[in-house]
Amino acid sequence: MKNLKALLAVPAAFGAVLAVSGNAVAAESLVEENLVESVAVESVAVEAADTVEAADVMVAEPIQLAQVTSVSELSDVRASDWAFTALQRLVEEYGCLEGYPDRTFRGNRAMTRYEFAAGLNACLDVVIQLIGGGDLTDVRRLQEEFAAELATIRGRTDLLEADVAELEANQFSTTTKLRGQVDAHLVVPFGEADGEVPLLDDDGNQATDPDGTPLTTRDTLEEADATFEYRARLNFDTSFTGEDRLRLRLQASDSASSLVNAGGLASQSGRRNGFEDNIGLDDVYYSFPIGNRISGIIAANSIVTDDFVTSTIVPYDGPAVADVSGPVFYDQFAGGNFGAGVNFAFTDNLVLDLGYSSEASNVNTDDGGIFEEYSYIAQLNFLTDGLFNAAVTYIDGESDELDTPDYTIAGLLNLDFGRVEVGGHYAYSPSDDGDQDSYGLGVTVPDLFGAGNQLGLYGTILPDDEDEPLVVEAYYQLGLNEYFSITPAVIYADNDSGDDSENIYGALRATFNF
Structure with missing residues (x-):
């Protein structure tokens, strides 16, 4: 002093x-x-x-x-x-x-x-x-x-300056960051699952081989063995202003052969067009701010309806292993090769999401251009850091797919009690073949035995006009460090069709981020 x-x-x-x-x-x-x-x-x-x-x-x-x-x-x-x-x-x-x-x-x-x-x-x-x-x-x-200590600090400062200069001279790009993720799954089926089950592509549509033949699972899983499946991603994220992002994603994955009557794996993308171990360009989009409370996105490839929303609300979407953990009504309408959306933040808590996507990317395709086969979504979100988070969603569009509903109206809710979160959704999807209602409810315990961990249990009824397939999953996501996590899970699936097509799966997912 x-x-x-x-x-x-x-x-x-x-x-x-x-x-x-x-x-x-x-x-x-x-x-x-x-x-x-x-x-x-x-x-x-x-x-x-x-x-x-x-x-x-x-x-x-x-x-x-x-x-x-x-x-x-x-x-x-x-x-x-x-x-x-x-x-x-x-x-x-x-x-x-x-x-x-x-x-x-x-x-x-x-x-x-x-x-x-x-x-x-x-x-x-x-x-x-x-x-x-x-x-x-x-x-x-x-x-x-303190002359010695001052000299040491001066030496460390000089060394840091030299390291920074070397990094700047040899960095990949001054505007682009390379991020990678690898998801590896070991899946073991138990029990029996008779009958053919269609394979779906990333957009939720029937997958086909190069000749256009629909792909299905084998007729029976009585002798099914354990499977090992993977997905690898490289994201090239570029920013020109510090607030925008241009993403180009390279992706490779094997074809899905597990969880056949449970909707597939959440981290699986190799089913498109029936190609296995494919390496291709997946995401291509540019997101950018428009003022303080408005942001926009323009996409040129692999865009789906839930890519436009600020949040899917339910707390188990992401950490869970099965793909149906994400509210499945988002996948009923096809995405495509073109998309554009905007987000309006009226307040810090009230956000409106709007998005439009189309399967055709230009007028020279057989689909007739970006206004021929399309879908659009509007979702109003109420997001807080406290107890209550909710959203209402409307999805509609035009598609040649036979199982596409006329439209979908959905509500999503999450109650955060601190140590426990309870969330779920309900969706009403009428169609000419009958209503395709879907709903789900789950509970999660975040940060259990460590920050970033999550214990979860949820059940969901998939949209179907006849059988009302049921999927239940219990999982525990364990983050070992910032680069590596493992998620063991037990998954039960029953399509209620009366032909013994039910099964129990044990799954282990390992995720590497770099």
């Missing part, structure tokens, strides 16, 4: 120099009177010599002045003077300002070198007293004592 006061006193010292201080002020005044008398009686040469002698004599015997304790003691200083505050601090806080013998300050007169020396000396005395040692010995001692 004393050293801090000393530092604060330094400006005051220079203020005192510019003002006036000490005995040299009075001495200089008496010297002037003596010089005037000598001019009247002697020649110019003698006058100059006597002036020097008189000055030497008078400085040697200065008049001692009493310390000024308040600026009000100086009769010619007024509160309206532009330097009043500075003079007040020099007198009352630092005590290093004195006036002339007649208690005047004479602020408009020129300063002599004597006054400069006297004022500087007076305030330096105050600085020395504030640092408590009478001189700067302690300061010098501390500098010498």
Whole structure:
């Protein structure tokens, strides 16, 4: 604290120099009177010599002045003077300002070198007293004592600067970041699941081989063995303003052969067009802000309806292993090769999502362009950091798929009680073949036995106009570190068709992020 006061006193010292201080002020005044008398009686040469002698004599015997304790003691200083505050601090806080013998300050007169020396000396005395040692010995001692530590810090700083320079010289890009993720699944089926089950592509449509033949699972899973499946992603994220993002994603995955009557794996993308171990361009989109409360997105590939929404609300969407953990009504309408959306944040809690996607990307396709086969979505979200999160959703569109409903109206809800979250959804989807209602309910325990972990249990009825397939999953996501997590799960599936097509799966997912 004393050293801090000393530092604060330094400006005051220079203020005192510019003002006036000490005995040299009075001495200089008496010297002037003596010089005037000598001019009247002697020649110019003698006058100059006597002036020097008189000055030497008078400085040697200065008049001692009493310390000024308040600026009000100086009769010619007024509160309206532009330097009043500075003079007040020099007198009352630092005590290093004195006036002339007649208690005047004479602020408009020129300063002599004597006054400069006297004022500087007076305030330096105050600085020395504030640092408590009478001189700067302690300061010098501390500098010498910590010389080694200071040198070490200086060396580390130089090393960091060299490392930063090397990174800047060899970085992948000044605007693009490369992020990767690999999901590996070990799935073991138990029990029996008779009958053919259609394979779906990433958009929820019937998958086909290159010749257009629909793909299904084998007729029976009685002798099914454990399977190992993977998905690998490389995301190239580019930002031009710091708030926007251009994403290009390369993706590879094997074809899905597990969880056949449970909707497939959440981290599985190799079913499109029946190709296995394919490497291709997946996401291509650009998201950007439009002002403070509006953001937009334009996509050129692999866009689906839930890509436009701020949140799917339910807490088990993402950590769970089965794909149906994400509300399945989003997948009833096909996505496509073109999409555009906008998000309006009316307040910090109320957000409106709008999106449009089309299977065709140009007018030269057989689909007739981006306005021929399409879907659109509107979702109003109420999002908080507290107990209640909810959304209402409307999806509609035009599609040639036979199982596409006329439209979908859905509601989503999540109640966050701190240690436990309860969430679910309900969707009504009428069609010419009958209503395809779907709903789900689940509970999660976040941060169980560590930050980032999650224990979850949910059940969902898939949209179907006849059998009402049921899927139930219990899982535990365990984050071992920021790069690696494992998620064991048990999944039960029953399509209620009466042909013993039910099954239980044990699954283990390992996720690597880099």
